[in-house]
Amino acid sequence: MDSALAAALAPVVEGHSGRLSVAVLDVASxxxxxxxPGGGTYDTASVVKVDVLCALLLGAQDAGREPTARERELAAAMIERSDNAATTELWEALGRAAxxxxxxxxxxxSGTTGGAGPLWGLTQTTAGDQLALFRQVFGxxxxxxxSAASRSCVGELMGRVxxxxxxxxxxxGAAELKNGWLPRSTTGLWVVNSVGRVSAEGRCALVAVLSDGSPTMDAGVAVVEAVARVAVEVVSGVG
Structure with a gap:
């Protein structure tokens, strides 16, 4: 199926100035x-915020407690509005990359590494790792x-972006998602990512699209959306 996806994506990614990676899983089948094709890892930008939340909830589970009111407030701001200050506070509470x-x-x-120091947005990841994370989030x-409570918390917040x-x-399709976008000061080019679960025509799929090297955010969004549509159509037969 990888070859079928590559063939279907060829006209979509033609002309994209940077790298692009996608992974998709049809949940039912x-x-x-x-x-x-470019290999390697990608800057997460704000898609790491789902990972931060999952790590926070896992820590609360280990401690045998519910998230505090402050943690819930910060989590909602981080996922629903992509609030960076909230993310930084949770990143510090988590112990940063460690x-x-x-x-x-x-x-x-297995292929994700936390960003150095306070730079959570420069966490490195792969599309396959993002699918592994969403296997956890959506059970x-x-x-x-x-836990079921932790999974529900993450999924509900992703549904309220x-x-x-x-x-x-x-x-x-209809989605619980988190997006990330970041202009790199070293190149002036954009990182644009989108990850989550989509539902269309009675089918459900987990999808992760990571990209870098777009000349503008709008160009990055356009190619990410086109790739997501094609990938779900190839694997789930909808679209």
Whole structure:
């Protein structure tokens, strides 16, 4: 199925000035496909915020407690509005990269490394790792590490992302999602990412699209949305 996805994406990604990677899983059938011709990892930008929340909730589970009122407030701001100050506060509480990396080892993410110091947005990840995370969030597969309450918390917040940030994988169907966008000062080019779960025509798929090298944010959004539509159509047969 990887070759079918690559063939379908060829006209979509033609002309994209940077790298692009996508991974998709049809939940009902278990069919999956991935496309990552450039290889390597990608800056997460704000899609790391879901990972931060999962790590925080896993820590609360370990302590045998519910998230505090302050943690819930910060989590809502971080996911629904992509609030950076809220993310920084939770990143510090988590223990920065060390805390994220320790949680990810348990969540099944093997190719993700937390950003240096306070730079959570420069966490490195792969599309495959993002799918592994969303298997946890949406309970796809056996024995999720996250509890039902933790999974519900993450999924509900992802379903309430503000309208102005609900682009990306939602081009393929109704979605619980998180997006990330970041202009790199070293190149002037954009990182644009979108990850989550989409539902269309009675089918459900987990999708992660990561990209860099777009000349503008709008160009990045356009290619990410086009790739998401094609990927879900190839794997789930909808679109």
């Amino acid at each position: 278990g069919r999956s496909a991935a496309y990552a 805390g994220l990396d320790a949680a990810n080892a348990r969540l099944g993410l 796809v597969g056996d024995g999720p590490v996250l 503000v309208a102005g940030q609900a682009w990306g994988v939602s081009a393929a």
